[in-house]
Amino acid sequence: MSAAEPIISCRNVWKLFGQKPESFVASAKGKSFEEIRRAGYIAAVRDVSIEVGRGELLVVMGLSGSGKSTLVRCMSRLIDITDGEIIVDGQNLMSLSEKELIGLRRRKMGMVFQSFGLLPNRNVLDNVAFPLEMRGQDRHDRRERALEVIKLVGLEGREEYFPRELSGGQQQRVGIARSLAIEPDIWFLDEPFSALDPLIRREMQDEFLRLRGMLGKTIVFITHDFDEALRLADRIAIMKDGAVEQCDTPDKIVLKPATEYVRKFTEDVEKSRVVHARGLAQPINGHAVEGPAVPANATVLQLARQLVNERREYLPVADAGGKLVGAMNRQEALDILLGSA
Amino acid sequence: MSDTTVPVIRAVPERALPGGAAILLAVALALAVARPVLPELLVRVPDWAIPPYQDWMQALFDFIKDDLGLIHVTRAISAILEWFLDVTANLLYGKNRWPYLGPLPWTAVAAVAAVVGYAVGRWRMALLAGGTFAWIALIGQWDLAMQTLSVIAVAAPTAFMVGLILGILAWKFPRFEAALLPILAVLQTLPFFTYLLPAVIFFKVGPTAGCVATVVYAIPPMVLMTALGLKKVASEVIEAGHMSGSTRWQMLRHVYLPSARTEILVGVNQVIMLSLAMVVLTAFIGMPGLGAKLLSLMNSLKLGRSFEIGVTIVLIAVTLDRISKAWVVKQPVHFERGTPWWERNRLLLIALGAFVGCILIAQFVPLANEIDRKHELSMGSEIDTVIRAVLANETIDAATAWLRGFLTVSVLIPFRDAVLWLPSLSVIFILAAAGYAVGGPRSALLAGGFFAIVALTGWWDRAMITLYTVLSAVVIAAAVGLPLGMLAARRKKWAQPVLLICDTAQTFPSFIYLIPAIMLFGVNDVSVIFAIFIFATVPLMRYTIEGIRAVPEELLEAADMSGATRSQKLWKVQIPFALPTMAIGFNQAIMFAFFMVIIAAFIGTQDLGQELQRTLAGNQLGKNFVLGMCVALMALTFDHIIMRWSATRRKVLGV
Ligand SMILES: Nc1ncnc2c1ncn2[C@@H]1O[C@H](COP(=O)(O)OP(=O)(O)OP(=O)(O)O)[C@@H](O)[C@H]1O
Numbered sequence: 001m002s003a004a005e006p007i008i009s010c011r012n013v014w015k016l017f018g019q020k021p022e023s024f025v026a027s028a029k030g031k032s033f034e035e036i037r038r039a040g041y042i043a044a045v046r047d048v049s050i051e052v053g054r055g056e057l058l059v060v061m062g063l064s065g066s067g068k069s070t071l072v073r074c075m076s077r078l079i080d081i082t083d084g085e086i087i088v089d090g091q092n093l094m095s096l097s098e099k100e101l102i103g104l105r106r107r108k109m110g111m112v113f114q115s116f117g118l119l120p121n122r123n124v125l126d127n128v129a130f131p132l133e134m135r136g137q138d139r140h141d142r143r144e145r146a147l148e149v150i151k152l153v154g155l156e157g158r159e160e161y162f163p164r165e166l167s168g169g170q171q172q173r174v175g176i177a178r179s180l181a182i183e184p185d186i187w188f189l190d191e192p193f194s195a196l197d198p199l200i201r202r203e204m205q206d207e208f209l210r211l212r213g214m215l216g217k218t219i220v221f222i223t224h225d226f227d228e229a230l231r232l233a234d235r236i237a238i239m240k241d242g243a244v245e246q247c248d249t250p251d252k253i254v255l256k257p258a259t260e261y262v263r264k265f266t267e268d269v270e271k272s273r274v275v276h277a278r279g280l281a282q283p284i285n286g287h288a289v290e291g292p293a294v295p296a297n298a299t300v301l302q303l304a305r306q307l308v309n310e311r312r313e314y315l316p317v318a319d320a321g322g323k324l325v326g327a328m329n330r331q332e333a334l335d336i337l338l339g340s341a
Numbered sequence: 342m343s344d345t346t347v348p349v350i351r352a353v354p355e356r357a358l359p360g361g362a363a364i365l366l367a368v369a370l371a372l373a374v375a376r377p378v379l380p381e382l383l384v385r386v387p388d389w390a391i392p393p394y395q396d397w398m399q400a401l402f403d404f405i406k407d408d409l410g411l412i413h414v415t416r417a418i419s420a421i422l423e424w425f426l427d428v429t430a431n432l433l434y435g436k437n438r439w440p441y442l443g444p445l446p447w448t449a450v451a452a453v454a455a456v457v458g459y460a461v462g463r464w465r466m467a468l469l470a471g472g473t474f475a476w477i478a479l480i481g482q483w484d485l486a487m488q489t490l491s492v493i494a495v496a497a498p499t500a501f502m503v504g505l506i507l508g509i510l511a512w513k514f515p516r517f518e519a520a521l522l523p524i525l526a527v528l529q530t531l532p533f534f535t536y537l538l539p540a541v542i543f544f545k546v547g548p549t550a551g552c553v554a555t556v557v558y559a560i561p562p563m564v565l566m567t568a569l570g571l572k573k574v575a576s577e578v579i580e581a582g583h584m585s586g587s588t589r590w591q592m593l594r595h596v597y598l599p600s601a602r603t604e605i606l607v608g609v610n611q612v613i614m615l616s617l618a619m620v621v622l623t624a625f626i627g628m629p630g631l632g633a634k635l636l637s638l639m640n641s642l643k644l645g646r647s648f649e650i651g652v653t654i655v656l657i658a659v660t661l662d663r664i665s666k667a668w669v670v671k672q673p674v675h676f677e678r679g680t681p682w683w684e685r686n687r688l689l690l691i692a693l694g695a696f697v698g699c700i701l702i703a704q705f706v707p708l709a710n711e712i713d714r715k716h717e718l719s720m721g722s723e724i725d726t727v728i729r730a731v732l733a734n735e736t737i738d739a740a741t742a743w744l745r746g747f748l749t750v751s752v753l754i755p756f757r758d759a760v761l762w763l764p765s766l767s768v769i770f771i772l773a774a775a776g777y778a779v780g781g782p783r784s785a786l787l788a789g790g791f792f793a794i795v796a797l798t799g800w801w802d803r804a805m806i807t808l809y810t811v812l813s814a815v816v817i818a819a820a821v822g823l824p825l826g827m828l829a830a831r832r833k834k835w836a837q838p839v840l841l842i843c844d845t846a847q848t849f850p851s852f853i854y855l856i857p858a859i860m861l862f863g864v865n866d867v868s869v870i871f872a873i874f875i876f877a878t879v880p881l882m883r884y885t886i887e888g889i890r891a892v893p894e895e896l897l898e899a900a901d902m903s904g905a906t907r908s909q910k911l912w913k914v915q916i917p918f919a920l921p922t923m924a925i926g927f928n929q930a931i932m933f934a935f936f937m938v939i940i941a942a943f944i945g946t947q948d949l950g951q952e953l954q955r956t957l958a959g960n961q962l963g964k965n966f967v968l969g970m971c972v973a974l975m976a977l978t979f980d981h982i983i984m985r986w987s988a989t990r991r992k993v994l995g996v
């Protein structure tokens with residue numbers, strides 16, 4: 001689903017930590033993470049080229065220290081990149097002046113943080129209204145809009161509470177509301193739910209999916225949790241040692257891992273829950289396809305009963321509009337379901 | 342290796358004494374032994390070799406003052422400060438200046454204080470604050486206390502603002518911070534007489550000079566706490582601020598400063614406490630108020646009245662400290678939705694109501710306005726009689742006389758003579774050796790160098806008397822404070838009240854400690870040492886308790902499981918672990934002692950403080966500054982050696 005019109009595009013982005021990284025970055029190119037580290041630098045982001053389409057939800061995954069947060073902070077220019085370029089909505093991020101950057105954030109960007117980043121001295125209402133206050137909106141408008149988003153995230157009635165009077169899940173709702181207050185086009189979320197316990201996390205994910213459906217924003221979402229990624233992602237980028245190993249749809253990542261690392265990473269995943277009929281659909285060239293079609297967005301697991309009872313060798317796959325997108329090999333699907341012998 | 346969270350005391354190869362230190366110590370000893378045959382040149386810096394620092398400094402000050410015109414700047418600042426001081430003076434004790442409204446009735450002030458107390462700490466604080474002001478009025482010290490408070494009311498906010506701004510600059514510009522830190526370190530060790538004289542010369546004599554000296558004295562902790570707080574703001578909060586599109590100013594105003602609230606308020610607490618301590622001491626430049634009264638009463642040995650003033654000062658200190666600390670920990674609490682505005686601002690309205698009410702009542706009931714001589718409850722002379730009677734009691738008198746005699750003849754005089762007998766070079770080498778042992782050549786150079794400078798000023802003998810007083814008092818304080826601390830640390834039940842007492846005692850202005858000393862020992866060297874001794878025991882006890890209580894539970898359990906007896910546990914586990922913390926207490930004790938010994942000058946010591954006090958009478962800025970630096974350099978040497986040692990020790994222990 002890589003969109004035709006990218007809203008964020010990173011080209012050969014580097015971020016090195018260490019002494020005077022600008023002078024070193026030229027010689028870092030082509031070197032491995034280890035070699036760079038031996039030279040005294042940490043390659044938090046290493047030659048990353050990636051595009052995020054308008055309205056797409058890109059999930060960034062990887063082990064701790066693989067550079068996920070750094071990459072996303074480069075995209076919002078919370079940190080300056082060492083080399084390469086990042087174009088956001090047609091503007092080169094690194095060439096923006098401080099004023100332009102502030103303008104961009106006031107109009108287009110929102111971010112949710114792992115440990116919430118709420119201002120302790122402000123109540124919920126004032127925290128949510130904070131970005132509006134910064135851009136100088138008048139008090140009345142500010143309040144109205146803040147109440148609107150507070151309602152959206154389900155915190156009605158707690159407007160006057162202070163952050164320390166709220167539970168973790170509620171605090172994160174405040175963080176989400178704040179990031180949505182300015183109606184951003186681009187929404188960054190850095191492990192927004194990992195500080196929450198599993199039950200609340202699940203609830204927040206559902207909440208998040210609901211918001212996403214309503215708002216239709218471009219989203220970059222960091223997580224550690226593969227299940228979470230699969231529930232949410234249009235595409236997943238898997239990072240290791242600062243580099244993106246593979247960036248693809250969940251189906252492709254599971255079915256065709258680009259590297260050994262990605263294969264290991266996805267090894268334990270229950271493939272039948274990830275792979276959709278669409279992902280298995282092959283062009284219909286010459287196969288005899290007949291009978292009723294299966295929906296393209298059904299997972300193999302959801303089709304399990306039918307697959308077992310079915311006699312046809314190829315099943316037609318149709319999208320929501322009833323249009324045929326291809327044919328699925330039943331044996332291949334069964335292998336995914338039962339594990340290939 | 343297993344991943345354990347318990348800090349383990351790692352076995353580090355203890356180097357006996359680093360070679361350099363041993364050599365330096367040997368030189369020091371050799372010089373001491375060879376003293377009789379040493380040429381006079383090596384014993385003391387001869388007069389002809391002493392550079393005329395005083396004249397140079399004097400010339401420098403004169404140049405800055407007159408030629409560069411600093412005096413005009415400071416005069417302008419004086420005018421502004423004076424205006425504010427006049428306003429508070431008029432309101433609080435009715436000085437005949439604009440706005441010609443005062444004095445406020447004591448009931449109005451006490452009522453507002455009580456409401457403020459209630460706002461930060463409910464009934465207990467209300468009682469403390471209201472009660473303190475009621476006591477002041479009833480005991481007949483209202484005007485004195487208001488004179489003191491009117492200066493604090495101007496000095497503390499000024500110090501807060503200046504400290505806040507400097508702290509922000511230090512946080513923003515590391516270069517500025519690097520330049521500022523040593524200056525602050527010197528300011529914190531400079532004897533207060535050195536603040537007073539420049540204040541008098543550059544700013545107008547009277548409250549203005551006192552106010553300026555107080556401000557300068559109170560600034561350093563505010564700067565440090567502000568910079569610390571700003572550095573500690575969580576990175577995600579900062580990022581959230583940036584992502585909200587804040588400009589730099591908005592970041593500072595709405596993100597950094599509110600997030601650093603706790604540290605900034607701790608700074609405020611320290612500003613207030615230091616202001617109080619200093620304002621009391623401005624008595625030495627003739628500023629009226631509690632301090633001046635106390636000084637004159639003590640000079641004339643009116644112990645009863647001194648005691649009452651002491652109680653007043655202590656009550657004010659405790660009130661200011663507790664209220665500002667309660668404010669630090671007070672967190673905002675939400676109101677239910679739909680709470681009306683008068684409910685939200687209830688306390689403000691009550692304060693206003695009480696204020697206006699009291700003023701109205703005071704129009705008709707004179708006693709609510711001012712408590713006159715006839716009605717005050719001072720029992721100064723009665724207390725005086727009691728104290729004298731108690732002290733005249735034969736056993737007590739005999740005990741103090743014996744102690745005084747014993748200390749003077751067998752301990753203090755021999756020690757003093759020894760210190761004075763040592764060649765300067767020998768002392769310098771001893772300190773260099775200590776420096777080397779803790780921090781290598783750099784520290785050796787620093788420690789030896791600082792003392793060498795003192796030797797070169799020509800004030801060596803007086804400096805040594807100061808040093809001897811400090812050291813004897815601190816050694817006695819350690820002999821008492823450390824065992825007491827260890828004892829109190831045994832049980833939580835004991836530790837807590839003792840810590841509370843120490844905490845409270847540390848808020849008292851140092852001047853207070855002289856009262857019991859003079860009562861018991863009269864006016865002499867022993868009472869100076871006794872005052873320093875009480876003052877210095879407090880931090881020693883406090884840090885000992887804190888150090889020992891901070892030993893991780895697992896470590897103690899491990900010791901128990903190894904079959905350690907209680908004393909083994911104390912000596913092998915708790916004390917080694919607590920030593921770095923105890924060292925901090927030791928350092929504070931020494932710093933306090935250096936501070937106190939100078940105050941004690943008015944008792945008639947023979948040391949630098951005495952000389953310093955004399956400079957106050959004239960306008961010898963150069964001499965005053967040189968003497969002040971001698972004290973500061975000695976204090977800084979000890980500070981450096983002890984803190985350095987504590988830091989390395991901490992690293993070794995992995996805490
Ligand atoms: N300010 C910094 N200075 C030096 N190194 C840094 C800095 N910030 C990040 N790094 C390093 O860059 C690498 C990537 O860090 P990053 O925070 O992006 O990882 P991450 O994938 O988000 O990990 P996690 O899942 O733990 O959040 C790490 O090795 C980290 O130590």
Ligand SMILES: [Mg+2]
Nearest residue numbers: 068069070190
């Ligand atoms: Mg991260």
